[in-house]
Amino acid sequence: MNVHSGSKVEVQLPSRLGFEKVAMSTAAGMAKLMGFSADRIEDLKTAVAEACINAMEHGNQMNASIPVSVVLSMKADELEVKVMDNGSGMDTPAPTPDIDRKMSGEEEARGMGMFLIQALVDEAEWVSGTGTDEQSFVRLVIRMNKESE
Amino acid sequence: MNVHSGSKVEVQLPSRLGFEKVAMSTAAGMAKLMGFSADRIEDLKTAVAEACINAMEHGNQMNASIPVSVVLSMKADELEVKVMDNGSGMDTPAPTPDIDRKMSGEEEARGMGMFLIQALVDEAEWVSGTGTDEQSFVRLVIRMNKESE
Amino acid sequence: MQTPNKVSQLQLTGASGQQITCIRFDGDISSASKDAIVGTYQALDKDSNKHILLDFKGVEYLNSSGIALVIQVLMEASKSGQTIAICGLTPHFTKVFTMVGITKYAALYPDEAASLSAL
Amino acid sequence: MQTPNKVSQLQLTGASGQQITCIRFDGDISSASKDAIVGTYQALDKDSNKHILLDFKGVEYLNSSGIALVIQVLMEASKSGQTIAICGLTPHFTKVFTMVGITKYAALYPDEAASLSAL
Ligand SMILES: Nc1ncnc2c1ncn2[C@@H]1O[C@H](COP(=O)(O)OP(=O)(O)O)[C@@H](O)[C@H]1O
Ligand SMILES: Nc1ncnc2c1ncn2[C@@H]1O[C@H](COP(=O)(O)OP(=O)(O)O)[C@@H](O)[C@H]1O
Numbered sequence: 001m002n003v004h005s006g007s008k009v010e011v012q013l014p015s016r017l018g019f020e021k022v023a024m025s026t027a028a029g030m031a032k033l034m035g036f037s038a039d040r041i042e043d044l045k046t047a048v049a050e051a052c053i054n055a056m057e058h059g060n061q062m063n064a065s066i067p068v069s070v071v072l073s074m075k076a077d078e079l080e081v082k083v084m085d086n087g088s089g090m091d092t093p094a095p096t097p098d099i100d101r102k103m104s105g106e107e108e109a110r111g112m113g114m115f116l117i118q119a120l121v122d123e124a125e126w127v128s129g130t131g132t133d134e135q136s137f138v139r140l141v142i143r144m145n146k147e148s149e
Numbered sequence: 150m151n152v153h154s155g156s157k158v159e160v161q162l163p164s165r166l167g168f169e170k171v172a173m174s175t176a177a178g179m180a181k182l183m184g185f186s187a188d189r190i191e192d193l194k195t196a197v198a199e200a201c202i203n204a205m206e207h208g209n210q211m212n213a214s215i216p217v218s219v220v221l222s223m224k225a226d227e228l229e230v231k232v233m234d235n236g237s238g239m240d241t242p243a244p245t246p247d248i249d250r251k252m253s254g255e256e257e258a259r260g261m262g263m264f265l266i267q268a269l270v271d272e273a274e275w276v277s278g279t280g281t282d283e284q285s286f287v288r289l290v291i292r293m294n295k296e297s298e
Numbered sequence: 299m300q301t302p303n304k305v306s307q308l309q310l311t312g313a314s315g316q317q318i319t320c321i322r323f324d325g326d327i328s329s330a331s332k333d334a335i336v337g338t339y340q341a342l343d344k345d346s347n348k349h350i351l352l353d354f355k356g357v358e359y360l361n362s363s364g365i366a367l368v369i370q371v372l373m374e375a376s377k378s379g380q381t382i383a384i385c386g387l388t389p390h391f392t393k394v395f396t397m398v399g400i401t402k403y404a405a406l407y408p409d410e411a412a413s414l415s416a417l
Numbered sequence: 418m419q420t421p422n423k424v425s426q427l428q429l430t431g432a433s434g435q436q437i438t439c440i441r442f443d444g445d446i447s448s449a450s451k452d453a454i455v456g457t458y459q460a461l462d463k464d465s466n467k468h469i470l471l472d473f474k475g476v477e478y479l480n481s482s483g484i485a486l487v488i489q490v491l492m493e494a495s496k497s498g499q500t501i502a503i504c505g506l507t508p509h510f511t512k513v514f515t516m517v518g519i520t521k522y523a524a525l526y527p528d529e530a531a532s533l534s535a536l
Contacts, residue, residue, distance in 0.1 A: 007163045009160065009161065011161075017330070021326075025175055026160060033168070049359075099399030099403065103372065105373065113362045166448065188509065252522060258486070265517070
């Protein structure tokens with residue numbers, strides 16, 4: 001049981017590419033404080049970066065003045081991360097990239113962010129907001145790597 | 150001129166010792182994005198940590214449910230950091246620690262936070278809020294290390 | 299916006315004697331790296347650069363948009379009969395490149411030395 | 418709350434032949450480190466441990482409350498005629514320790530090896 005369980009940190013970023021790295025640093029700091037292993041922290045950082053980039057691009061349409069909010073909540077043995085934007089959200093499941101189709105040009109080269117998020121964390125859920133006061137968000141849960149503690 | 154000039158990031162932490170390290174990570178990420186040198190980032194990290202600890206201890210009286218807000222604003226060649234708490238603030242200048250007096254017991258061993266903040270950054274200013282809706286804060290400015298760029 | 303990548307190119311010789319064009323990247327590999335990744339590749343003569351090694355050792359940050367640019371290079375290289383190998387990825391990004399299936403079209407090596415002994 | 422420090426102790430011999438009690442710290446040195454810093458020092462016999470070396474090589478984070486605990490040890494050691502040397506600080510914390518004046522009461526060395534050749 002983590003001594004910080006129940007604690008929450010929130011970080012707000014402008015919708016500008018590059019700032020996802022600030023969210024990565026915050027998330028990494030939080031996970032380090034909880035005692036996550038170095039390799040789980042790498043997984044978390046990539047998932048948080050991809051979620052922030054999607055929130056900036058698809059959610060906030062790259063309008064730098066609309067912030068992306070990242071809420072990090074410490075649970076007993078896991079960290080929950082909500083990445084929120086002002087867009088209308090996602091309801092289709094994360095596409096699994098097909099490298100053969102990408103190589104043949106049948107599928108775009110890009111489009112791997114949601115897949116990577118899902119593959120790297122323990123839970124990933126996309127929730128659409130109503131748009132006006134309810135934000136859309138992706139909720140990630142990453143558990144501590146028991147083996148490497 | 151930094152391409153991100155004008156951009157702002159805000160992070161909110163619980164008033165719990167240890168969480169100043171999350172603010173350090175966020176501030177370091179921000180400074181790295183701006184291209185600060187590694188040694189200036191170390192200066193910034195220590196100043197931010199001390200400011201957050203003071204805000205938690207003296208400002209928010211260690212009430213974990215009162216957040217400390219850290220607002221990081223990118224300017225052309227400098228980063229401004231405001232660390233805000235709900236206390237009544239500071240108006241006496243930062244005491245300069247006197248090691249001889251500390252060694253003789255005439256002065257407490259602790260009491261070096263404000264001094265270090267002032268010594269490590271380029272500007273430090275303490276502003277008292279009215280308490281109710283206006284928060285107290287310390288405002289730090291750290292400039293990019295021209296030599297090591 | 300991210301800082302532009304520094305890219306350097308060098309000619310190496312593999313253990314089997316084949317000529318390898320090595321491209322070293324640094325900085326962030328993201329959507330802003332199109333020139334660095336795709337541009338540098340496209341500027342190479344297709345006939346005299348048959349074997350290309352992409353070295354990511356100096357790279358601190360890589361995201362899915364950056365990986366998409368690598369896939370674009372793999373695609374064009376495969377069309378023109380060039381082989382691509384990749385090295386210098388951290389264990390984390392070795393895992394990520396494997397997850398998206400890149401290993402089906404490019405061999406991954408820990409570093410340049412390991413690449414040269416294998417090629 | 419911070420994680421507790423791991424502390425290890427060893428007896429070393431300086432270049433001049435003197436016995437040095439080395440205390441190695443790791444983790445965070447903060448207000449939560451009173452046991453690690455002051456407690457470990459106080460548990461040492463004052464007569465048989467005349468020269469003490471505090472090694473911060475394994476320390477990742479140090480704040481002013483942690484530095485205050487080091488000053489408390491310097492104070493008690495000075496009263497009982499023990500000398501304290503400090504090593505393993507990063508360049509940043511070497512600067513910070515110098516700023517607060519600790520160098521007036523304790524020598525700073527880059528690492529254990531440098532401390533032993535000087536002591
Ligand atoms: N936060 C979001 N808001 C709205 N749509 C989103 C969001 N995140 C992802 N999407 C949608 O899902 C698609 C797939 O996302 P992703 O796998 O990250 O690839 P990419 O961003 O490269 O297109 C996006 O193209 C977009 O249509
Ligand atoms: N954010 C703040 N709000 C109110 N008082 C403060 C604040 N920061 C510092 N102080 C006051 O200034 C004093 C000196 O602070 P500092 O130099 O950091 O040493 P320390 O925190 O170890 O006492 C504190 O003891 C406190 O009385």
